[in-house]
Amino acid sequence: MRIDTEILKPGVWVFSGFTNGNVLALETSDGLVLVDAQTTKRVASLDSALRRVSARPVRWVVNTHFHEDHTSGNAWFRERGARVLAHTGVRRQASKDTTIAELQWHRTPLPQAAMPDVEFDRTYQIISGGDTVVVTHPDPAHTDGDAFVWLPRHNILHIGDVFEVGAPPFVDWWSGGSLDGMLRAIDEVLTKIDENTRIVPGHGAVSRKADLAQYRVMLATVQSRVRAGLSDGTDAETLARSAVSGFEASLGGERRARQFGAQMVAGLRRK
Numbered sequence: 200m201r202i203d204t205e206i207l208k209p210g211v212w213v214f215s216g217f218t219n220g221n222v223l224a225l226e227t228s229d230g231l232v233l234v235d236a237q238t239t240k241r242v243a244s245l246d247s248a249l250r251r252v253s254a255r256p257v258r259w260v261v262n263t264h265f266h267e268d269h270t271s272g273n274a275w276f277r278e279r280g281a282r283v284l285a286h287t288g289v290r291r292q293a294s295k296d297t298t299i300a301e302l303q304w305h306r307t308p309l310p311q312a313a314m315p316d317v318e319f320d321r322t323y324q325i326i327s328g329g330d331t332v333v334v335t336h337p338d339p340a341h342t343d344g345d346a347f348v349w350l351p352r353h354n355i356l357h358i359g360d361v362f363e364v365g366a367p368p369f370v371d372w373w374s375g376g377s378l379d380g381m382l383r384a385i386d387e388v389l390t391k392i393d394e395n396t397r398i399v400p401g402h403g404a405v406s407r408k409a410d411l412a413q414y415r416v417m418l419a420t421v422q423s424r425v426r427a428g429l430s431d432g433t434d435a436e437t438l439a440r441s442a443v444s445g446f447e448a449s450l451g452g453e454r455r456a457r458q459f460g461a462q463m464v465a466g467l468r469r470k
């Protein structure tokens with residue numbers, strides 16, 4: 200399985216591939232700190248890619264949220280001695296069996312072995328070697344158990360699926376997520392970062408502040424179009440298409456943009 204490795208700074212890499220979540224890795228003198236762990240299927244390939252850049256063991260995995268494409272690989276690293284850190288919402292949401300009728304999606308619980316074993320509520324600092332990793336929980340955004348992971352020494356931030364690049368984002372209303380929350384979380388991030396910050400999205404290319412600002416415009420525009428259409432009584436299919444008009448390229452093409460429009464209609468109508 201193909202895993203791409205990108206060097207952000209000496210000792211900091213992003214591993215990506217297929218549609219699974221971006222994994223950020225930081226090497227410290229005490230070992231590696233990972234952000235997210237991909238899936239059961241791909242974690243062995245991820246581990247081989249890690250072994251090609253570093254001989255140090257994985258000490259920590261930090262999950263940005265509970266979705267399986269970011270967490271099911273946890274088990275692999277736990278078995279090999281890593282601790283898995285996540286917000287308390289991760290275990291709660293990952294334990295559920297959920298059917299999302301609107302999206303024809305059935306989610307099964309995460310296996311016990313992949314569950315986090317260190318939990319936090321607002322903020323947590325990992326000190327590893329001489330380096331610090333700052334983990335914070337925004338109010339409900341992509342889900343109600345999100346974590347942002349900040350590497351202050353490197354000016355690098357992994358914000359999970361609150362930000363997706365070149366693909367439609369997802370608001371998980373079914374596990375406490377909120378579009379308003381995503382917009383608020385992005386606004387807060389934008390006040391804290393600068394032009395040199397590298398932002399690792401949950402999926403897609405590593406980006407910068409201007410890209411996140413542009414993405415925020417897309418989200419807010421689609422939101423207001425959907426709200427207006429819902430109060431006008433526009434039919435769902437027309438609205439799903441018109442709400443994303445002009446943003447198709449940044450959403451991964453016309454078909455995926457339309458799916459995103461439909462998801463926004465379903466989610467915002469739900470409230």
Ligand SMILES: [Zn+2]
Pocket residue numbers: 264266341360369401
């Ligand atoms: Zn997700």
